[in-house]
Amino acid sequence: MTGPALRCAQCAISLHSDMTTLACPECARPLEVDYPGHDYGSAVSPMPATRQYLDATTLGEGNTPIVSLPSIGSQLGLESLGAKLEYINPTGSFKDRGTAVVLAMALQQGVSEVVEDSSGNAGASVSAYAGRAGMEAHIFAPSSAPQAKLRQIVAYGAQVHSIPGPREATTAAAVDYATEHSLVYASHVLSPYFVEGTKLFAYEVFRQTAGHLPQDIIMPVGNGSLLLGALKGFTELKRGGHIAEIPRLHAVQARNVMPIAAAYWGLDGTPPTAGTVAGGIAVGTPARLEEIVAAIKTTGGTATAVEENDILTWRDTLAQTEGVYAEPTSAAAFAGLARLAEKGIIQPDASVLVPITGFGLKDTG
């Protein structure tokens, strides 16, 4: 098989690249994109779609700046703390990186109508890129999603299906709708192509730091699409001999919704969930839980859960002392970082990077 393929890491099965295949036919695990014969030594990331389709869907996502955070660094006793402003993307969140690739694949495969479920950021992103690609989009969103996010999804022209109940009900409704109407479920959680977009985060960090990678990257994690993408990107860079070590990837969750932290710490069962201001990571049962925990452990990272009031306090500190207005989900990473620094898991002389995943305008908490 030449060209991009889909691969199950567990069963070593290889399948043709296809928008409708979201899981391994043997073990039902999510798939990843594989590039047989690709020369990783070139330091140019392989992509699953051709340049023609990537060019047709792009809105100029990525190339986000890294800025230093001197005030917060000093407050936490860290010598080198930076933020990668992932909210400076066409629809205001890091999701655009993944969506651009998923929609380019959809266009390449002749898809004209897609279904997605989202608490907001992924929905806005898919709505925007689908409109640009001339596709119809059905976005299933929890009825509890912030109004600004719902308005943004509607503005791009998608049909919004508002679903009451827990986040899982939204996913179930989206899957049912896609099945019933034979539509492509362009899930940012399950599509292997989404990760092919978010992996460019790692390539950019490599380029922007001239190879002097941060030692620790702290991320808010719900479904893990940025964390898994970053790991894939760094893994490709390592495979090509461009980097010797992958940064430690640390996951931060809200204590009110902490399945990943619980699994990382080996706690029994699924922890009960409560409401959280960090809506972007309010995922009680992440579809890629095992993968995420394995990714964290592979890199020597950790998982942490933080309190609601700490999230909002850090949101304000970040805006007022550094000029970065993040949504609460993104601010959770700083509450986690503070704990890791306090415990000595992150040393004062470490170089630390935090992605700011979503714009404060989208979710005022």
Next chain:
Amino acid sequence: MTGPALRCAQCAISLHSDMTTLACPECARPLEVDYPGHDYGSAVSPMPATRQYLDATTLGEGNTPIVSLPSIGSQLGLESLGAKLEYINPTGSFKDRGTAVVLAMALQQGVSEVVEDSSGNAGASVSAYAGRAGMEAHIFAPSSAPQAKLRQIVAYGAQVHSIPGPREATTAAAVDYATEHSLVYASHVLSPYFVEGTKLFAYEVFRQTAGHLPQDIIMPVGNGSLLLGALKGFTELKRGGHIAEIPRLHAVQARNVMPIAAAYWGLDGTPPTAGTVAGGIAVGTPARLEEIVAAIKTTGGTATAVEENDILTWRDTLAQTEGVYAEPTSAAAFAGLARLAEKGIIQPDASVLVPITGFGLKDTG
């Protein structure tokens, strides 16, 4: 005099670079930054602040993508239509380019407290950069400004002074407050340093198009800070021999607030104003009116005024067909472009660029 100076284009007076001087002591006209002895042949734009202070205030503004607009181009019969996504900036508008330079100058000159007046975007921008620079900011905003914009200003920690009445009352209140408390009035309209930031728009267009500049650039214009910056940047590039011709700069206003269009067309007196959804260009008496009209005419551009319903229709078209969610102010440019294309002022084979100045999340109209 070596290093950056302030110059009055009218009186040819040269003054030392200083944050508190906003007008020529002879003729009261706004000043511009001059770089005696600078070699424009180097194609590196001279800046008024030193690298140290620019680095201390930057939030990674600029480097915004240019994307093609195939659907709208086809709708208007234009072969080459692009948008420069200026809303993909740290606080969600093009204002960040200018603010970064004004605040770097303020930091360099030891300023610790600034005053600004704004209908929203400049206020949020100054609030963010001032917080980052460790300065206090007082933002005077019309009480009619959109809630999302006011919330954003507050989030960055500035003290907001809400002023009822017309936009001009807000400016008057800001000037009075600065005078009374001996504070620096960091006006995005009058500060010559603001234009030194927005001029980088021109340098980027030059770089991104590899010197194949668009023939026509269509902008929403209120106080003219982007238009005047673009002209300064292109003028520097021409002076250095990098470009042969400056693109035609076209100004678009709302018909309800059209002092620039009226002056351009030579209409008598100041036209009466009414409410407009394009809040960013709702400026009844622009301080730099003469300069703006001269800039338009110098480049062979035009001024146009557009209807309210056309602004909102184009806002929706832009979001739904191109995936670009702009605030109404930015959409006004497309209503203007449609008129210019219809009249044959812009030819089908011209290459056309429109800056998208502000994010739709900030002002839903």
